[in-house]
Amino acid sequence: SSYRLRDALHPLWQSELTVSGGTRQSPINIQWRDSVYDPHLKPLKIHYDPTTCLYVWNNGYSFQVEFDDSADKSVIMGGPLENHYRLKQFHFHWGAINEWGSEHMVDSKVYPAELHLVHWNPVTSTSFEEAIMENNGLVVIGVFLKLGAHHAGLQKLVDALPAVRHKDAIVEFDVFDPCCLMPSCPDYWTYDGSLTTPPLTESVTWIIKKTPIEVDQNQLEEFRMLLFTSAGEEEKRMVDNFRPLQPLMNRTVRSSFR
Ligand SMILES: NS(=O)(=O)c1ccc(NC(=O)NCCCCO)cc1
Ligand SMILES: [Zn+2]
Secondary structure, rough: OOOHHHHOOOOOOOOOOOOOOOOOOOOOOOHHHOEOOOOOOOOOOEEOHHHHEEEEEEOOOOOOOOOOOOOOEEHHHEEOOOOOEEEEEEEEEEEOOOOOOOOOOOOOOOOEEEEEEEOOOOOOOHHHHHHHHHHHOEEOOOOOOOOEOHHHHHHHOOOOHHHHHHOOOOOOOOOOHHHOOOOOOOEEEEEEEEOOOOOOOOOOOEEOOOEEEEHHHHHHHHHHOOOOOOOOOOEEOOOOOOOOOOOOOOOEEEOOOO
């Protein structure tokens, strides 16, 4: 379908093995007026243990903060979920300039960046790697970033970025509470989708927060100083690491709010 051609031509995914005939690919443009309020959606419950934070690393697509997921210490439940899910990692997508960068859009509005908190289902899978291949094996919470006030909680992470400038660089990051990156507003949209980078598997229940968090210009510019490339290679700035929009096809986006 059209997304395979579009992705195939896109620099970040030109070599991707597309999920052939995908019917629930991500990201999508969330049309607010087409979303359906679902009164059965519960409030999302988030319990993150800051001491489960392990390290920050540059994986060549984004920078990623990894968590100890060997027990039910940092978990989410409620919302559209039937059971609890363990936090495995969080990462971001952003643009070269503030005019674009997020993966999802709301009524075609694009944000300068988007945070993804990636969780897996320990009830139906024995590992994250297995959950990636399971239907509804994963839950990713998406939070939009908009240009505004300095974000003190994010700054601790931004200060570590120079140490992971190159692909495969890693730095210890022993205590961090991702709750500080969550907007206080409980409202969200939810829909069934996929990973937005290879293997693009259709295993994700997406929960997209309605309200963005604010970060300042310097913090966004620090993201843009990261590199896709390893030490010693010709430098390529890590920017525009977002996937193009994918067709909604036969899906409904539900909202937790009227
Ligand atoms: N952008 S996204 O949809 O949130 C996303 C999250 C995880 C992944 N893939 C991932 O974590 N793969 C890890 C491969 C197994 C090694 O642990 C790809 C995209
Ligand atoms: Zn992501």
